[in-house]
Amino acid sequence: MNKKINFYSVIIGTEILNGRRKDAHFSFLNKELLNRGWEHKASFIIEDDPELILNIFNLIKSDENSVMFCFGGIGATPDDFTRVVAAKAFTNGNMEFHEDAKQRIIEEFKKEAYPHRVNMAYLPLDAKLLKNIVNNVAGFYLEDRFFFTPGFPSMSQSMVIEALDKLYPKNISKYRKTITINSSENDLIDSMKRIPHHLDFSSLPKIIGNERKVVISLAGYDKDEVDFYFQIFIDFCLEFKKEYELKDIFEKSS
Structure with a gap:
């Protein structure tokens, strides 16, 4: 009997809820999961609210079989809370500058990496990176099952494929x-x-x-x-x- 894995998606974006943008993440992830024989357990579209984000992360973490894909909130602006909240939920608040992520940002933006863009390399402890094919600002993941990607589909979709191909390529078909x-x-x-x-x-x-x-x-x-x-x-x-x-x-x- 294969191990049951429960896939969750968390789509962070007040602009989706207030109608300024349309979500493209759920349909893309759902299709990729189904193509590999997996299925969603649940999907959340939520505001850019740190307390709400933390509550959702903790809910998903409480499922020992959970795998989560989170979209949005890993940028450098004041309304990007995901990196810090992910650290609170998954690494007891511990964060560090990820040297590889930092170097990618510096190579991409040169002097303009400072003072703000470089902060996108300040990640939860022991994070691993996902390649950003657009501007080289990495996504990241924790424990091989909690994945964090940008809110831009042009960046996040290739990260989803990278993560699934590497760690969850194929399930036994039902x-x-x-x-x-x-x-x-x-x-x-x-x-x-x-x-x-x-x-x-x-x-x-x-x-x-x-x-x-x-x-x-x-x-x-x-x-x-x-x-x-x-x-x-x-x-x-x-x-x-x-x-x-x-x-x-x-x-x-x-």
């Missing part, structure tokens, strides 16, 4: 079965209660005119187990003479 049943959800509840909590289960109802349909999806890493519990819904259809199709009839074709 085995999934789907059925659309001509029935109401209410009629299926007793069958649903028999499904173990560790399996991925979803029930999506649809009403077309006076006809009720339910799409049941069941997934897990053990094919035999998924087949066994999926048969519960087949048996229900046979017993109560419900029509069904072994697919999601409402799924859009790509």
